[in-house]
Amino acid sequence: xxxxxxxxxxxxxxxxxxxxxxxxxxxxxxxxxxxxxxxxxxxxxxxxxxxxxxxxxxxxxxxxxxxxxxxxxxxxxxxxxxxxxxxxxxxxxxxxxxxxxxxxxxx
Amino acid sequence: xxxxxxxxxxxxxxxxxxxxxxxxxxxxxxxxxxxxxxxxxxxxxxxxxxxxxxxxxxxxxxxxxxxxxxxxxxxxxxxxxxxxxxxxxxxxxxxxxxxxxxxxxxxxxxxxxxxxxxxx
Numbered sequence: 001x002x003x004x005x006x007x008x009x010x011x012x013x014x015x016x017x018x019x020x021x022x023x024x025x026x027x028x029x030x031x032x033x034x035x036x037x038x039x040x041x042x043x044x045x046x047x048x049x050x051x052x053x054x055x056x057x058x059x060x061x062x063x064x065x066x067x068x069x070x071x072x073x074x075x076x077x078x079x080x081x082x083x084x085x086x087x088x089x090x091x092x093x094x095x096x097x098x099x100x101x102x103x104x105x106x107x
Numbered sequence: 108x109x110x111x112x113x114x115x116x117x118x119x120x121x122x123x124x125x126x127x128x129x130x131x132x133x134x135x136x137x138x139x140x141x142x143x144x145x146x147x148x149x150x151x152x153x154x155x156x157x158x159x160x161x162x163x164x165x166x167x168x169x170x171x172x173x174x175x176x177x178x179x180x181x182x183x184x185x186x187x188x189x190x191x192x193x194x195x196x197x198x199x200x201x202x203x204x205x206x207x208x209x210x211x212x213x214x215x216x217x218x219x220x221x222x223x224x225x226x227x
C-alpha cells in the first residue's frame with residue numbers, strides 16, 4: 001500500500017497568513033493526488049485534483065503543486081472560513097489512501 | 108449539480124449486518140464509478156471500496172480491512188449505490204460517505220454521510 005504522510009499535523013495561524021501543507025507519498029504516484037477540506041461535523045469538500053487543478057467553484061487562493069512523491073497545498077491569505085482540516089489522497093493505485101490530515105487552527 | 112444522499116445508518120451489535128444506501132441525483136449515475144469512504148469518530152478518512160460502471164462489468168475493489176465482509180453494489184435504474192456490511196466489528200464504527208468518481212478517477216461529489224455504530 002502507498003503511505004501518505006502529511007505535515008504538519010496541525011498548525012496555528014492568523015487571518016491573512018499564507019499556509020503551506022506538505023504531503024509525501026511512500027512511492028511515486030505521478031500527479032494522481034487530490035486535496036480535500038473538512039470542517040467539523042461536515043462532509044469533506046473536494047478542492048484540488050491531479051495535484052494542481054482546482055475543482056469547479058474552488059477559489060484561486062487554493063493552489064497545489066508537486067508530482068512523483070512530494071506535493072504541497074498552499075492557501076494564500078487565510079480567511080476565517082478556511083480554518084478546517086485538510087487531507088491529501090492518492091488515487092494512483094489500490095487501495096486508495098489518505099494522509100492523516102492537517103488541522104489549521106486560529107492563533 | 109450532483110447530489111448524493113446516504114441512508115441506513117444506525118446502531119448494530121458486533122457480528123451483525125447492515126445495508127447502507129446512497130441515492131444520487133443531478134447527474135448520469137450510470138456513467139460513473141462510485142466509492143465508499145468512512146471516518147471513525149475523531150479520526151481521518153479511510154477508503155472502503157469501489158464499484159465500477161456497467162461498461163466495466165460492475166467490478167469492485169475493497170480495502171483489506173473490509174474485504175470478505177462488505178459488498179458494494181449498485182442499481183442504475185434506481186440511481187442508487189449500496190454497501191452491505193456483515194460480521195460487523197466495533198472498529199467499523201464510523202460515518203460512511205458515498206463519493207462520485209470522475210472519468211479521470213478523482214473524487215468530486217460527496218454525500219453528507221451516515222453514522223454506523225457497532226456496539227453491544
